[in-house]
């Protein structure tokens with residue numbers, strides 16, 4: 345269920361850039377780098393210009409190609425990665441101000457407890473030398489120190505049973521490596537839920553699972569989401585998973601491209617009425633279950649001008665998708681679009697000039713492949729500022 349209450353997490357003008365030292369060291373010796381002004385490598389612009397709210401009981405699926413910034417955005421939302429610009433608030437408190445002691449109405453520990461993460465590899469959160477019971481006792485000991493051994497065990501067995509791990513007594517004594525991938529993911533989910541968080545970030549949590557197991561684990565996540573009133577942020581490169589998760593829960597899908605959210609809306613809006621040309625590419629690339637549709641998709645060429653994704657250290661000017669977009673015009677090279685509301689749709693927003701009926705886009709020239717190169721337009725050479733400084 346999507347709630348309209350005050351957001352649990354609120355993100356404004358978010359920017360996360362990483363210093364990237366790989367280029368200077370690998371491409372030029374330092375003295376040459378100095379002479380050429382290359383010592384300062386351009387940062388990787390992992391996330392730029394993102395505004396998002398996550399409410400209570402909300403489900404948000406972040407989707408996009410590998411490297412588009414999903415994990416960075418997710419980790420920044422739960423206070424694990426520090427933004428280089430903009431703000432991330434938990435219930436009105438700037439997470440990093442709290443961490444730095446500039447806001448003592450709440451502790452950073454409380455925030456970290458409320459915002460949990462489940463990784464693609466569930467084993468990474470579990471100690472292989474401990475049994476399931478011992479692993480799951482760790483968060484209980486930390487956050488509920490008053491519980492004795494019997495009470496902890498009873499809670500853990502109850503959760504194992506609830507999540508379909510049966511017989512729980514038997515499983516509680518197994519070591520992590522004795523569990524299947526699906527069982528490990530269930531244990532990782534229990535570990536996160538035992539902390540009683542408000543938000544769980546599940547980063548590609550079902551990607552490594554066999555396709556036949558995925559639906560079961562996704563259903564379990566949604567069941568637990570409802571049972572515990574927890575908000576979920578699901579990260580997936582697969583639009584089909586995002587559709588399933590957001591569609592079943594009444595949540596939203598945010599489509600990311602080169603560090604930006606380019607379209608956001610309900611599952612129905614994104615799947616049945618995609619507006620951004622990039623969302624249409626993702627949809628084209630999503631395997632079709634219907635054989636007729638699958639055969640049709642195979643006959644169609646991808647709705648992009650170029651397959652290659654630009655470098656995140658040097659994203660294209662204007663709309664970042666313009667170098668690949670079949671609808672690109674001159675206006676797209678010069679200006680960056682806002683996230684415009686789609687007519688008559690509740691949540692739907694699209695970062696594309698085509699949403700604005702009277703935008704100058706409609707009167708500007710089409711962009712052709714000869715006019716674009718690399719990640720930058722010819723009029724604006726890459727990193728002109730850095731090169732001249």
Ligand SMILES: Nc1ncnc2c1ncn2[C@@H]1O[C@H](COP(=O)(O)OP(=O)(O)OP(=O)(O)O)[C@@H](O)[C@H]1O
Nearest residue numbers: 362388390409410411412413414415416417581656
């Ligand atoms: N700690 C880091 N230092 C430097 N660059 C980073 C760091 N973390 C991520 N990046 C870069 O930031 C960009 C976004 O990465 P991110 O992992 O957030 O994308 P993603 O969409 O989650 O990709 P994937 O699905 O492959 O995990 C990539 O270019 C990545 O190489």
